[in-house]
Structures are given as C-alpha cells and as structure tokens.
Amino acid sequence: LSVKTGQTNSLNQVEAKLQNPEPGMMRDLKVKTKVTKEGDSKVVLQNEKSNMAMAPNSNFSYAIPWGSTQLAAGTYTLTLDATAKGGYHWHFTKNFTVTQKEIGQLANKYNQPQKNYFWWFVAGGILIVLLLAIIIYLLLKNRRKQDEDD
Missing domain, CATH: 2.60.40.10 (Immunoglobulins)
Structure with a gap:
C-alpha cells in the first residue's frame, strides 16, 4: 500500500x-x-x-x-x-x-496553457473565402467571354 x-x-x-x-x-x-x-x-x-x-x-x-x-x-x-x-x-x-x-x-x-486554435480557424476561414471568391470570379469571367463569343 x-x-x-x-x-x-x-x-x-x-x-x-x-x-x-x-x-x-x-x-x-x-x-x-x-x-x-x-x-x-x-x-x-x-x-x-x-x-x-x-x-x-x-x-x-x-x-x-x-x-x-x-x-x-x-x-x-x-x-x-x-x-x-x-x-x-x-x-x-x-x-x-x-x-x-x-x-x-x-x-x-x-495551469498548463490550453492550445488555442482560434487564429488557425480564422486563417482557414479567410483562405476558404478567398478561394471561393477566385473561383466565382473565374467562372463569371469565363461565362462573359462565352456570351461575347455567341
């Protein structure tokens, strides 16, 4: 014991x-x-x-x-x-x-500090929004070009 x-x-x-x-x-x-x-x-x-x-x-x-x-x-x-x-x-x-x-x-x-992933989530969210904006921009640009060609 x-x-x-x-x-x-x-x-x-x-x-x-x-x-x-x-x-x-x-x-x-x-x-x-x-x-x-x-x-x-x-x-x-x-x-x-x-x-x-x-x-x-x-x-x-x-x-x-x-x-x-x-x-x-x-x-x-x-x-x-x-x-x-x-x-x-x-x-x-x-x-x-x-x-x-x-x-x-x-x-x-x-009292060990807990890992804080908040800023990683913010950066990931911003990156996703930027990628979506680029994809939408390219799709719209491609559609306008096709409309002009027709």
Whole structure:
C-alpha cells in the first residue's frame, strides 16, 4: 500500500493504492478516509465512497480529492477504513509527505496553457473565402467571354 499526491482531470488529489489479495470479488466495498497533519487531530481532507466492487487479486488508486483545500508542504497521515461484503474489514494508517516541489508540479500541470486554435480557424476561414471568391470570379469571367463569343 502506498500514498502519494496526484492529479486526474486537472484536479489535485491524494491517491491511496488499495489491494485485494483475495481470490474472490469484493462487493459492496465501502471506503472512508481522512487526512490529518501528522501529529494533529484536525481533519484536512475526508472522503467516503460506497457501493464499489474490486476484482480478485487486483489493486487500484483510490482518489481523495483536495477540492478547494490546498495542502501545504509537510507530512500528513492518511487513515483509511474499508469494509466489504463477506466480513472483510481493513484499517490502516500511513504517513506521507507532500513536498513543495510536488505542489509546484501539480500547480504547473493544472495551469498548463490550453492550445488555442482560434487564429488557425480564422486563417482557414479567410483562405476558404478567398478561394471561393477566385473561383466565382473565374467562372463569371469565363461565362462573359462565352456570351461575347455567341
């Protein structure tokens, strides 16, 4: 099991890797999490999800979104309780560190400028209009010449 910071769809999150070592499917999986500053009881982040399932002998990253909370650099404690149908129950506590570098990288990912194709579309539109104007001009010129010849 590991805990780290990450980002999905430009949303910052704490990711806890969960594992099902059992050969059977876990049904009605319910996960409750809370994140506190190490040595402090004040909850910084919390999350709860239920009605999940987990395949046999598998693992996945369980996301705890930051939401509007901005984590500062420091050491945090993740407390996770998971229960599933069939009497499965896990409780674990794990410390993890958020560095200033990680915060900067997540901010840079989030603030990446989106590619703007507006001016390419404008230039393409102008080019199409010019080509249509030239074609119409040539067709009209050719028609006038044919009318004069007749």
